Amino acid sequence: MQYDRTDSLLEFLDKSPCNFFAVSTIKDELLSNGFTELKADEKWTLKKGKKYFVVKNDSAIFGFTIGNKPVSETGFKIIAAHSDSPCFRIKPNPEMKGDGVLRLNTEVYGGPILYTWFDRPLSLAGRVMVENPDNPLRPTTMLIDLKRPVMIIPHLAIHFNRAVNDGNKLSKQKDMLPIAAIINNEAEKEGYLLNKVAEELNIDKKHILDFDLLLYNHQKAEKAGFNNEFVCSGRIDDLSMAHAAMCALIDGTDSTNTKIMAIFDNEETGSGTKQGAASPVLANIMRRISASTDIDEEGFYQAIAKTFMISADNAHAAHPNYPEKYDPTNHPAMGGGPVIKINANCKYMTDANSSAIFISLCKSCGVPYQFFVNHSDNAGGSTLGNILTSQIDITGVDVGNPIWAMHSAMETGSMEDHQNMIKVFTHFFSI
Secondary structure (H helix, E strand, O other): OOOOHHHHHHHHHHHOOOHHHHHHHHHHHHHHOOOEEEOOOOOOOOOOOOEEEEEEOOOEEEEEEOOOOOHHHHOEEEEEEEOOOOEEEEEEEEEEEEOOEEEEEEEEEOOOOHHHHOOOOEEEEEEEEEOOOOOOOOOEEEEEEOOOOOEEOOOOOHHHOOOHHHOOOOOOOOOOOOEEEEOOOHHHHOOHHHHHHHHHHOOOHHHEEEEEEEEEEOOOOEEEOOOOOEEEEOOHHHHHHHHHHHHHHHHOOOOOOEEEEEEEOOHHHOOOOOOOOOOOHHHHHHHHHHHHOOOOHHHHHHHHHOOEEEEEOOEEOOOOOOHHHOOOOOOOOOOOOOEEEEOOOOOOOOOHHHHHHHHHHHHHOOOOOEEEEOOOOOOOOOOHHHHHOOOOOOEEEEEEOEEEOOOOOOEEEEHHHHHHHHHHHHHHOOO
16 A cells, blocks of 8 residues: 555544554554454464564554565564653543632653643543453453543743743643633532543443543644645654554565564653563564564574664754754754764664665665764763663664654654655665
């Protein structure tokens, strides 16, 4: 299936208001393109040339195609990204009433730019865990997306803080609580959110056990710029890379190699969960693929030695208003092509060898490339690549497309960059 690269990305972003829906959206695409779902707690019997996927915790997904040659001969080809984005998570017992309105108590997830969440239409999405009378160890999961603005975090008027534009330190507990409703009756406060959730899901509130509910910016993904060259949306980091990986897995034409699309969760909080890159989840899947295709332990280690991974997480585009923040000779331009991310202190897994491989991929399909290196006076971040190598010793490169306002409620990227990254990924999965 060949995707309309621009409209497909916008649709994907709108269908994926949080990690659970990102995985659900990818799952639906894989099912519609001939992939078979596997269950982690069942025996896998895999066949050459067939396509499979497995979901972890409803928030991570791993799709793969089994090559016609043994992985001990070819190794694995892997593209990794993540499903989560910085946002606000609803706490238990969240209702807080005052001055006739109902606020909801939240906890910050990851590292959002707090100011960008003020005065925007916010909605709510996530998963709800419901009683399963047949097996209390297996509660039923129900996904929920209200798909309409239901909350807002209003900013304090400038009249009460004349120095607000000079800098204003924010309290995550005080300043960032969303307002959900006007409440005149005290009785309405009790269980207000669960009442709304139960109503939306058409279930009895008493059967709800717990939830993972997240706020998201309800503004739709859209093109911007005089030539529609930009894409503006929440969650571009890192759903754009997840979308590109998904397109490549579906469109890749190589039948020789075993290919894996690994979409992890919780990268924004350090990846240290069972569905995160610091867990053995990917290594376990690779072992199961090997075992189910009659590769012994020695053959598995041979496969690891021949494996290459592209770790895809967005990069920082040079901001023309702040040139002093960027390295003087490596400042990726918006629209300048995929970015190879390099760090002397090994915050990224990129080295000269893996960089050369990615450059070769770009050159062979006519895609420009550029480099990101931190300004030497600034500490850099980390991402999936080097975290994964703590679990499994594979060769790989950290890349991403350049975007502005990373971790804002509304980020901006380049449509051409996205097209080019899909082109490189698909080429990687086609040779």
